[in-house]
Amino acid sequence: MISLRAWFMVLVLYLIAICTLLSRSATNSDFLFLSSVDKRDLDGTGHRMDHLGLTGGKLIRLFEKHLVHVASKDRGDVPIKVSRYYDAFKDYLFDESSKCNPVRSVVARLTRDVEPVPIHSHNDYWRSLPLFEALAYGATSVEADVWIVKDPQDSQKNALAVAHNENYIDSVHQSLDNLYTDLLLQMLNEVNCQDEDRSHGVFFDSPETTLFLFIDFKSQDNRETYSLLMNRYLKPLIDQNYTSYYDMNQHKMVWRQITVVLTGDFPNDLDVVDEDLDHGYFHDDKRYVTLESSIIDQSTMIPNTSVMAASSFSEMLEGCHSSLANAVWRGRLDHQEITCMKSMISKTQQNGVRTRIWGVPNWPRRTVKTFWRQIVDDLQSDVLNVDKLRLATRRF
Ligand SMILES: *[C@@H]1O[C@H](CO)[C@@H](O)[C@H](O)[C@H]1NC(C)=O
Ligand SMILES: *[C@@H]1O[C@H](CO)[C@@H](O)[C@H](O)[C@H]1NC(C)=O
Helix, strand or coil: HHHHHHHHHHHHHHHHHHHHHHHHHHHCCCCCCHHHHHHHHCCCCCCCCCCCCCHHHHHHHHHHCCCCHHHHCCCCCCCCCCHHHHHHHHHHCCHHCCCCCHCCCHHHHHCCCCHHHCEEEEHHHHHHCCCHHHHHHCEEEEEEECCCCCCCCCCCCEEECCCCCCCCCCCCCEEHHHHHHHHHHHHHHHHHCCCCCCCCCCCCCCCCCCCEEEEECEEEEEHHHHHHHHHHHHHHHHHHECCCCECCCCEECCCCCCCEEEEECCCCCCHHHHCCCCCCCCCCEECEEEEEEEECCCHHHCCCCEEEEEEEEEHHHCCCCCCCHHHHHHCCHHHHHHHHHHHHHHHHHHHEEEEEEEECCCHHHHHHHHHHHHHHHHHCCEEEEEEEEEHCCCCC
16 A cells, blocks of 8 residues: 555655646746747837737737746836736737738737637736737626726817726726727728628627626616716727627627627616617617616616616525525535526526626535536536636636
């Protein structure tokens, strides 16, 4: 017995040694790769870190691994906008050569070889790379919390900034257009500039896949938030025909590249959303936003306005005479909980509405993975709400 155990220990140590060596050599070669790219910049070819050829999660991991290197790069007098990391990443993606050149476009640089997955990037704006990281991992749904702020360019006007907490708002660099809507507009313009139908979306290999853009209303004055959202931030996307809409004449959804979903404290009232009840906010018989409804309580849903419903994990468990504590303690959902929650999900889906369950605990990891599996496989919920993108994409 003892000798067997000793042999086992030797084997384990041996494996650890091999793994360490392998990971070392991988790091070194990546590092060489990146520094040779940098050398080329120094040669004065004009293209810092040109077209690396890595996309998706690999690109993100390359930047992450060399964060110090990337961030300490001498950028002259260029001031920091969002962060050195974000600014460097964005500079890499967006440069002159990508204009009207779909193969060199931001969409190609970021999402070529990336398979879109039904994942919702919860608190997306909180990541070190808002929007970009989600798209790189193929998440088809992102969420931005918006607040009304004084417009930094014009103190007479208001604007919308993206932040989690009202006390920490950078209205200059973290505005809704700087982090989301302007970037999406540029990205879509690049890939559609030679296309008659203008129907290419943000995923290179799956141009027809729509991106759900959740706008979470945080400020008290939700009418003003709505009016700013429509007139200032969404209008440019709408004018280019990039947003999905409900056709008020044909009574059906028309899917485009970006599908806007209002969540949080939004005005759940067609007098505000449509303003002109017969012809819609822009008087063109189209409704360019959809309203999030609830999985548990569908009574508040206005007919034909919703494509996404959500409820929290704990609310659903309580609606099923259980609790979050019970489920976490057990480490999985039991048969009764599954049957009950599944019926809530199916009822929502029967109305043509997709479902998202939020508030699934982030810890312990094994339990999280079990819950995710049960939510996707057993409950057949449509969109998985996650904080950890990389871990979640391995599920699909
Ligand atoms: C958007 O669609 C409308 C109606 O189909 C069309 O008239 C208009 O030219 C399109 N706009 C652009 C920028 O393609
Ligand atoms: C909702 O859509 C259906 C067709 O799918 C239509 O018959 C009905 O009139 C619509 N209701 C409203 C309020 O638009």
